[in-house]
Amino acid sequence: MKQFIGETNITNSIIGRVEKSNPESKLYYIYKNKCEYNKDTTYFLYDNSKDKINKNKNYFKLIGSSLQIKNHDIVLIQTSGNGTLLYENGKDDNTLIVTHNCNNECIMCSQPPRHEEDNYLSMNLKIVNLIKNQPNYLCISGGEPTIKWSDFIKLVELVNIKLPLTNVFILSNARVFSEYNKAQMLAKLAKDKVKIAVPLFSDTDDIHDYIAGIEGAFWETVNGLLNLHRVGISIEIRVIIMKQNVNRLSNLIYFIYHNFPFIEHIALMGLEITGNAKKNLNDIWIDPKVATSSIRNAILNANRRNMPISLYNFPLCTIPKYLWKYARKSISEWKRVFLPNCNECKVKKLCCGIFNTNIGVLQKNINPIL
Numbered sequence: 001m002k003q004f005i006g007e008t009n010i011t012n013s014i015i016g017r018v019e020k021s022n023p024e025s026k027l028y029y030i031y032k033n034k035c036e037y038n039k040d041t042t043y044f045l046y047d048n049s050k051d052k053i054n055k056n057k058n059y060f061k062l063i064g065s066s067l068q069i070k071n072h073d074i075v076l077i078q079t080s081g082n083g084t085l086l087y088e089n090g091k092d093d094n095t096l097i098v099t100h101n102c103n104n105e106c107i108m109c110s111q112p113p114r115h116e117e118d119n120y121l122s123m124n125l126k127i128v129n130l131i132k133n134q135p136n137y138l139c140i141s142g143g144e145p146t147i148k149w150s151d152f153i154k155l156v157e158l159v160n161i162k163l164p165l166t167n168v169f170i171l172s173n174a175r176v177f178s179e180y181n182k183a184q185m186l187a188k189l190a191k192d193k194v195k196i197a198v199p200l201f202s203d204t205d206d207i208h209d210y211i212a213g214i215e216g217a218f219w220e221t222v223n224g225l226l227n228l229h230r231v232g233i234s235i236e237i238r239v240i241i242m243k244q245n246v247n248r249l250s251n252l253i254y255f256i257y258h259n260f261p262f263i264e265h266i267a268l269m270g271l272e273i274t275g276n277a278k279k280n281l282n283d284i285w286i287d288p289k290v291a292t293s294s295i296r297n298a299i300l301n302a303n304r305r306n307m308p309i310s311l312y313n314f315p316l317c318t319i320p321k322y323l324w325k326y327a328r329k330s331i332s333e334w335k336r337v338f339l340p341n342c343n344e345c346k347v348k349k350l351c352c353g354i355f356n357t358n359i360g361v362l363q364k365n366i367n368p369i370l
């Protein structure tokens, strides 16, 4: 999430939605509850604003930041002057984090589990209540969001009620859904608006479990996938490509075809080098050029079986041209960078860019397409 800093006189942290005081102004009100001026209203101010603020009232003055706050965004402002952009109005890639903990310990996890108690339920419910315009998509993630089952279900329930036009995209390892009643419970709440994206690393339990860091994870995920299908929830399978599984990508496609022919989409994904991926880089990193022939074979296998497949997180110049049509602009704007020489590149508009954490490793592979 995007962070910002400012100067403030507030004495309690607040979560609120920003509303322009008038269309021309850079002065925003922050509404904690209803969209009307009241004593709970706090001022929000850009550092270059010409608006006068009354420092006897609550205020937050943004300093030293290029962050663009937009009308109807939702922010967390702390008494220390730290701020977080919790929700961006008009975007379809906003994520609500249920917990930072997880029941896997994946060797390439970009946000490793924190192993400490956390509680984001009231913040998440507040965000959903404050959303002004219903987005097309809202993502629910973690950690592993389903391990805090009651928080997860309450959140899905509220999104379903408050944002009936919004589709919910859940990122989960699906192990919890090896319990059929939990898959059923989710389906009862929001079957038609939920899609779940599940990482499956290999067609063999030993490789999957090694990557997931938990013995038995493979079979729970497999059973979870089957149960989710039984209750009618649509599923995407995500395969993060690394040294351990690159040579079995085609086998994995066969496995998915034979066991999960109902899968809506398969995403083959490049690593985001942060967290455990950074720590274990030497053990897991595979240069995109070396991975190309395995990726190509996997895609051909999927095509022959009429299974929709895409490539996420691969800058176009790191893969051969015949794979470009599968590459998606998958990297969130706030994590994505382009190098200065990308400006010369003919395909920049079609390219996903580079994770800002991957520059050091990928830089040598980035060559503009002229």
Ligand code: SF4
Residues within 6 Å of the ligand: 315, 316, 317, 318, 338, 339, 341, 342, 345, 346, 347, 348, 349, 351, 352, 353, 354, 366, 367, 368, 369
């Ligand atoms: S040079 Fe930059 S914009 Fe062009 S394909 Fe590579 S990463 Fe993308």
